[in-house]
Amino acid sequence: MEGAPDGDTKIAVILLSGGLDSMVAAAIAREQGFVLHALSIDYGQRHRRELLAAQQIARHLGAVRHTELALDLTGFGGSALTSAIDVPKTGLTADIPVTYVPARNLVFLSLTVACAEAAGAQDIFIGVNALDYSGYPDCRPEFIASFAETARLATKAGVEGRPFHIHTPLQYLSKADIARECARLGLDPAWSWSCYDPTDEGLACGRCDSCRLRQKGFAEAGLVDSTAYAIHE
Template sequence: MTDKKKAVVLVSGGLDSATVLAMANAQGYECYALSFDYGQRQISELNAARAVAKAHGAIEHKVVRLSLNDFGGSALTDNNIDVPEEETEGIPVTYVPARNTVFLSLALGWAEVLGASEIFIGVNAVDYSGYPDCRPEFIDAYEKMANLATKAGIEGHTLSIQTPLISLTKAEIIQAGLTVGVDYSLTVSCYQADNHGQACGRCDSCRLRAKGFEDAGTDDPTRYQS
């Protein structure tokens, strides 16, 4: 018998979610990794998610298939919208409408089935590209809703949403990840990576990642397209 707490960890295959999974594992949680094939522009991040889940302590890894590309509305789910390669003001076109709300809802369902008391998600309100569903206000509101909407919550088995990266810079995230043994060479952050997981080096996510490694003063293991 184990007395470890169970946690569902959202794992995209990117730098942030890999860090969160390794952190949760280091804290002694039994980690159940959850990823989504949601019709995103590139699928190499899911290959990265599988590698990250295997390397960093997931008891089980599920990939749920969705079709957010049926709605479009984002450069990540609609091939008619270009991924921007220059900085833009406001909420960028790479924002996927309601994505974290959808993802957290499915994580909530699995957590209730597992009897897990925590959901870990790698949202960040510092280097977060302007996404509204990465803010503390959203997480707080969702956690309150989750405990109102579930049998577990009504019966007093409170669920919490853990966001250990929410107030960290990208450099601080990388430094924290290195202390818990994250292998960042396994991760893919690029919005338009090729089928081999090689990054474009030009999109917003690539720029944030490169600056993070530079500011952290550590080697960047990212593989770039030639």
């Protein structure tokens, strides 16, 4: 978290949730030569574990800055991730999941644009991917494209001819592909955190949708997930 980029170095703002996907997206940004400015949003998650993972990832990837922004969305209600609705453990479905947070990526990307504009950065990385966008509308490529145009119109930078590039390097990757990228980039999967419902002992539950998807991805890729799970299905 030390040092500042020189004049030729391009800064990218990475929306770092602390999950596997955002970690891999951040490492891809670094591989492409960007200096990382991580942005994590504390949106009233039921578990601080995800934000601790984001701090760990930012440190391991040598981010020059890590902004943590508090945004209490619990007052809006409407999602198992921020309120008291039970997280489902009945397996994966094709519908929009109850863990959907209203307009989450619209809000988070907007904040990322504000952060990038204030930092003088034009490049934004976000770890949305194909597996997500069947369930979450704000992970689909058509949303990202429309958002980029709206962000251009919304900002001084955009109006002055410096639009934002929204990079989605995981857009068409499966969870198994992402697990392979994680290994290729030399990342320890355990730096990241995916579980929606950790045990009292602080282990990933191994049963929520997010744990299942992750375990399935590593299994399909024939790779080991070093995360400590309460159960491994």
